[in-house]
Amino acid sequence: MNSPLIELAVVFSQLGLVAIGGVMSALPDIQRQVVEVHSWMTASEFAGAFALTQAAPGPNVMVVALVGWHVAGLAGALVALTSLIAPPAVLAYIVASLWRRFSGTDWVKDIQSSLNAVSVGLIAAGAALITLSAAQSPALDVVIIATTAAFLGSRIQPLWLLGAGALLGAAGLI
Amino acid sequence: MKNAVAAPLTGVPTPDLASIFGGFFWVGISGFGSALPFAQRMVVERKRWLSDAEFVDAMALSQFLPGPNVVNLAVTLGGRFQGPLGSLAGVVGLVAAPLVIVLVAAGIVARFADSPHVIGAxxxxxxxxxxxxxSASVRIARPLWRKREPWPIAIAIAAFGAAAVFRFSLLECLLVLGPLGLLIARIRRHPTSS
Structure with a gap:
């Protein structure tokens, strides 16, 4: 169990199968495993890696590839990503053929609304954890509050504000 | 699994592996943040693989199942048209380019990891x-307030506290709060029979 690749595979294959509501609901648990349980990254390194995936195209699951890359290079990235994706993908393939029989029934609707409520709380928890580790100075607090308001009040492309944040940070202004 | 293979909308040929790969490749490189709006555009508007209603149903399944939602969509649609290889083509198409891009970006960042400018950026x-x-959390939580039912809000707050404050694992949160929410939903649906 000492190989980092095996550890990555064990951690992320379990996370994938419980990530109901998608990767964003699993964010608190991914952060807990990566930062607290395995100490693969610090909380601010994880927040930085997450920010990088938001500035790049592609699904949010790429944050897991970055964790793997940080731990064990290219092989780590591939193992982490594949471990997270493959088990739920196999499940999805099997369930897809049964779905037509259950879609829209009362039971499925009730399970969906219950899981949706749990997801909402988990997604907010992930947001809180990432935000707390990003809030390292009063100036950064202002950036967080201002960008939250901007994203809520307009349809601005995230990339523009991420770029502006990167420029301000690189110039040492925040 | 030939029974999983189905036709798209009438008049549209069943997509082959290259078409599935290409369609999801486009979704992968287009989607910043959430890829789902781009998946809808590709599947319904550009390729006409599904009608709007069929897409909503496929999306409901992808969100219902564990794992990344847009990956699940690639699995179910790829599988519907071309079986297991179709699923593989969809998933690989979706993640290949974003994986290369994000690793190159991380490599550049790591190379200048000591620079105060890069750290600041x-x-x-x-x-x-x-x-x-x-802001995404607020958007996702809004529909709960509109329903004017107190229990989903209570479950969401409990999940937030369990995950963010008490650091329970995802599995623990789901195993306790999922069935609890389901129980309340069932009771609300049939108040007399309980």
Whole structure:
């Protein structure tokens, strides 16, 4: 169990199968495993890696590839990503053929609304954890509050504000 | 599994592996943040693989199942048209380009990891990503308030506290709060029979 690749595979294959509501609901648990349980990254390194995936195209699951890359290079990235994706993908393939029989029934609707409520709380928890580790100075607090308001009040492309944040940070202004 | 193979809308040929790969490749490189709006555009408007209603149903399944939602969509649609190889083509198409891009970006960042400018840039981006996540959380939570039912809000708050404050694992949160929410939903649906 000492190989980092095996550890990555064990951690992320379990996370994938419980990530109901998608990767964003699993964010608190991914952060807990990566930062607290395995100490693969610090909380601010994880927040930085997450920010990088938001500035790049592609699904949010790429944050897991970055964790793997940080731990064990290219092989780590591939193992982490594949471990997270493959088990739920196999499940999805099997369930897809049964779905037509259950879609829209009362039971499925009730399970969906219950899981949706749990997801909402988990997604907010992930947001809180990432935000707390990003809030390292009063100036950064202002950036967080201002960008939250901007994203809520307009349809601005995230990339523009991420770029502006990167420029301000690189110039040492925040 | 030939029974999983189905036709798209009338008049549209069943997509082959290359078409599935290409369609999801486009979704992968287009989707910043959430890829789902781009998946809808590709599947319904550009390729006409599904009608709007069929897409909503496929999406409901992808969100119902564990794992990344848009990956699940690639699995179910790829599988519907071309079986297991179709699923593989969809998933590989979806993640290949974003994986290369994000690893190259991380490699560049790591190379200049000691530069105060790069450290500052990442710090600034992380703050904006925090704002992005907070605003997304508010957007996702809004429909719960509109329903005017108290129990989903209570379950959401409990999940928030369990995950963010008490650091329970995802599995623990789901195993306790999922059935609890389901129980309340069943009772609300049939108040007399309970």
């Amino acid at each position: 990442l710090r600034g981006m992380a703050a904006v990503a925090g704002g992005l996540l907070l």
